[in-house]
Amino acid sequence: KQQGNSLWYKSPFRQETEASFKVNSDRNLWFDYGLCRGGNIIALAQELYASDHVPYLLNKIAEQAPHIRPVSFYFRQQASEPSFQHLEVEELTHPALLRYLQERGIDIALAKLECRELHFVHNGKPYFAIGFPNVAGGYEVRNRFFKGCIAPKDISHIRQHGEPREKCLVFEGMTDYLSFLTLRMKNCPAIANLDGQDYVILNSVANVSKAIDVLHGYERIHCLLDNDEAGRRAYWELEREFAGRIRDFSDNYKGHKDLNDYLCGKRQELVISPPSRTIVKPKKKGLGL
Known part of the structure; x- marks a missing residue:
């Protein structure tokens, strides 16, 4: 079935009666709500054929859809020396x-x-x-x-084992994510299992649109983005999509550009207070998560 630019299919990964596999026809991306996983056509081939070897995957795509000709595209790209x-x-x-x-x-x-x-x-x-x-x-x-x-440039999605999680934390980059894990371990050393949520790392604020399909699978979304204009724009873009279930935790490290600066005690020279962002203050020392 079709809903706007979303095409819904029964998942190729399991037997099901209700369609849970979505293809966004504008961005040429897929997302499987049963797997909580998605991506481009190469990512789909990786799941279907259980391989990370790109030439093999391109050959398999060409066999299934010869009109796409991904193999020809691949070898044209390889004609120039890769970076x-x-x-x-x-x-x-x-x-x-x-x-x-x-x-x-x-x-x-x-x-x-x-x-x-x-x-x-x-x-x-x-x-x-x-x-x-x-x-x-x-x-x-x-x-x-x-x-x-x-390449390819994309988001990172860290999912916990076991039952699907209701909460997901969103970071701008890998250093922020690693800083959060370090801060959490320092603040809660006695707690054995702290992984009560999943994580999305944008790896660039330009990847916000790629994170949207993944985040639709969560009831609560907590953002720990940078305290700068790019971080504010990224949060507002996500808030438009997830109003009512998204919260901004950047005020917990106000005066610092990002989580790593907060971890290292490095303060901003100039602090610009963000206008009209939903702020959740921690109840105790730490990030309040």
Whole structure:
């Protein structure tokens, strides 16, 4: 069935009587509400064929829909030298990367669980960096001297095991997410299981639209975005979509640009009070979450 720009299908991943698989015809993205997972056509092929090998996935897409010709597109793209080459993904262990995280106040043990160590060639030169995976198979890339991404660019969606969660926390970037985990561990060290919610990391405020389908599966949405104009615009865009079930927690680190600055005690030189945002003040020391 069709509702505006949304096309609804029975999921290809299970037997069902009611359609729960949505395709947005404007953005060419899908979302499965049973899996709480979605993305582009490559992400769909990854789920269907249980593989991350892009050439194999493109061949499978071409077999099912030869008029799309993704294989031809892929090889045209490969005709020019790619920016990132010879990517190797390892456990995060390099001392220089761990020192960088420590300087940002991030707990190393937590970072090792969430991140990877990447080795690659960029513009003919070898690099190593911290890699934070996204839902489309790409990585956010960080080290002391480099900030970028290995395509495809997309959001990251961290889901807990077991029953689906009602609450999701939204962050702008990987450093904010890791800072939150570090702060939570410091403030609640005696609590064994703190994962009562899922997480969405935008990896760029330009990815807000990509997060909307994922966030529709949650009853409560808590935003911990940056205290700047870009963070305010991102929150307002989400509030228009989720009015009544979204809350802004950025006032809990007012005077700091973001959660990592709050963690490190680095204050803004100029604090601009955001107008008319819904503020939830914590009941006790910490972030009130």
